[in-house]
Amino acid sequence: MSDASTDTTVPNPAACQTALHAQEVVLRADAMGKEYKLYGSSGQRFKALLTGRNYHRSHWALRDVTFELRRGQCIGVIGDNGAGKSTLLKLLAGTLQPSVGRLHRVGRVTAILELGAGFHPDFTGRENLYFAGNMIGIQSAQMAELEDEIVAFAGLGDAMNRAVKTYSSGMVVRLAFALMTAIQPDVLIVDEALAVGDQPFQKKCVERITAFKENGCTILFCSHSPYHIRTLCDSAMWLHKGQIEEFGDTEQVLGAYLTHTRILLQEQEQQALGEAEQELQDAKQIDTAKESAFTAASAAAPASQTNREADTAHIISVEVANLVHDKEDQPPLLDSRDLVVTITARGNGLERPNIGFMIEQSKGVGITSLATHEENTGPTQLEDGSWQSVLTFADFSLHSGQYVISAFLFDESGLVVYDEWLRFKHLRFLNPTLMPGLVKLPHTWA
Ligand SMILES: Nc1ncnc2c1ncn2[C@@H]1O[C@H](COP(=O)(O)OP(=O)(O)OP(=O)(O)O)[C@@H](O)[C@H]1O
Numbered sequence: 001m002s003d004a005s006t007d008t009t010v011p012n013p014a015a016c017q018t019a020l021h022a023q024e025v026v027l028r029a030d031a032m033g034k035e036y037k038l039y040g041s042s043g044q045r046f047k048a049l050l051t052g053r054n055y056h057r058s059h060w061a062l063r064d065v066t067f068e069l070r071r072g073q074c075i076g077v078i079g080d081n082g083a084g085k086s087t088l089l090k091l092l093a094g095t096l097q098p099s100v101g102r103l104h105r106v107g108r109v110t111a112i113l114e115l116g117a118g119f120h121p122d123f124t125g126r127e128n129l130y131f132a133g134n135m136i137g138i139q140s141a142q143m144a145e146l147e148d149e150i151v152a153f154a155g156l157g158d159a160m161n162r163a164v165k166t167y168s169s170g171m172v173v174r175l176a177f178a179l180m181t182a183i184q185p186d187v188l189i190v191d192e193a194l195a196v197g198d199q200p201f202q203k204k205c206v207e208r209i210t211a212f213k214e215n216g217c218t219i220l221f222c223s224h225s226p227y228h229i230r231t232l233c234d235s236a237m238w239l240h241k242g243q244i245e246e247f248g249d250t251e252q253v254l255g256a257y258l259t260h261t262r263i264l265l266q267e268q269e270q271q272a273l274g275e276a277e278q279e280l281q282d283a284k285q286i287d288t289a290k291e292s293a294f295t296a297a298s299a300a301a302p303a304s305q306t307n308r309e310a311d312t313a314h315i316i317s318v319e320v321a322n323l324v325h326d327k328e329d330q331p332p333l334l335d336s337r338d339l340v341v342t343i344t345a346r347g348n349g350l351e352r353p354n355i356g357f358m359i360e361q362s363k364g365v366g367i368t369s370l371a372t373h374e375e376n377t378g379p380t381q382l383e384d385g386s387w388q389s390v391l392t393f394a395d396f397s398l399h400s401g402q403y404v405i406s407a408f409l410f411d412e413s414g415l416v417v418y419d420e421w422l423r424f425k426h427l428r429f430l431n432p433t434l435m436p437g438l439v440k441l442p443h444t445w446a
Pocket residue numbers: 036037059060061079080081082083084085086087088
């Protein structure tokens with residue numbers, strides 16, 4: 001406990017901007033650790049208080065964490081559930097104190113962690129800008145200048161004049177994000193915030209974070225999405241059981257982490273081998289239900305009038321050509337050498353969306369993922385305004401087996417996932433070969 005310290009110099013952004021320069025260390029953690037004391041009961045906690053003796057079990061959520069962040073770096077933090085990511089972010093944000101080690105922060109650090117935590121429920125949205133703004137170092141005079149822009153970004157209209165306790169959680173999130181990012185900080189700490197709010201708002205959040213990055217803001221970004229980390233971050237940190245397992249180039253760290261998760265997955269699969277067949281059956285039933293529900297909805301109304309809101313971007317259909325339902329108890333057979341998948345989607349206003357595709361073995365081993373923004377080949381707009389991509393694998397090279405297809409709809413930048421149909425279409429493929437393995441990859445012999 002004794003040697004823990006947090007050293008914080010803050011909120012004068014203008015002064016900080018001039019004081020800082022590229023390559024300057026804006027945040028340094030030195031042998032930092034966080035211990036949680038776990039008591040069997042409140043009685044034990046009480047006894048410990050009275051007697052000063054230890055009645056707790058120690059749980060180190062983080063141990064020996066040492067790293068530094070330089071100005072302009074964008075770091076993605078990944079790790080399994082319980083690896084210590086949130087704990088690290090809270091320590092860096094200053095909402096938790098380290099049990100051991102030191103943390104040195106320079107400049108304005110803004111954390112988007114527990115959105116809305118600083119609002120007073122009885123104050124209106126507008127009053128809360130001044131109230132909560134004050135708590136994060138924005139004085140009234142400065143807030144008066146920022147107010148219009150924050151109100152416009154939050155997009156809450158007249159609700160700004162209602163008490164925050166009457167807001168939905170989505171509205172609180174909008175107000176909180178708009179407020180927290182009204183001033184570009186030196187360090188921005190974001191915990192999965194891209195997953196909040198509705199589609200257009202998510203997009204605005206991503207655009208704002210990207211703009212901060214381009215302006216030299218240091219960003220520490222925790223996400224379960226390797227895609228977001230790959231796209232936004234130049235370095236990645238893999239936390240494992242409270243310690244830094246790897247820290248460095250995004251691709252290398254993501255590669256190591258994905259290998260780790262694949263091994264975990266395989267181990268789980270081995271254990272659940274017996275259950276897998278059952279799952280397959282269940283998944284098939286869900287497919288059939290989803291497909292027939294969709295067919296019914298489409299038959300009843302044009303796509304734009306199904307039970308989704310017309311202005312919400314979404315996938316309309318995923319069709320695989322040449323599937324033959326030849327066996328009752330098995331997924332349909334691909335009766336062709338080519339796999340041709342047609343994905344149709346409703347976009348968002350005038351924006352040209354992007355479309356993604358993934359194929360896995362039925363038991364969960366990923367084979368390949370593709371997306372139009374990765375290959376600069378966006379979908380085509382149809383006469384009714386929807387968007388369509390047709391993906392063809394000529395001479396499909398997978399070996400015989402059962403596979404499952406997922407489809408994704410992204411925004412124009414590829415950073416916001418508008419819709420996903422996970423493990424939606426199951427199929428069987430027969431490709432007799434004498435050789436073991438999963439796929440015949442393109443190759444040459446010499
Ligand atoms: N307040 C607390 N008291 C006791 N243990 C805690 C507390 N908060 C977190 N922990 C424990 O610390 C460890 C790290 O938790 P943390 O929330 O930082 O992990 P995480 O990587 O963010 O997980 P997830 O991805 O599931 O959000 C976990 O074992 C968790 O159970």
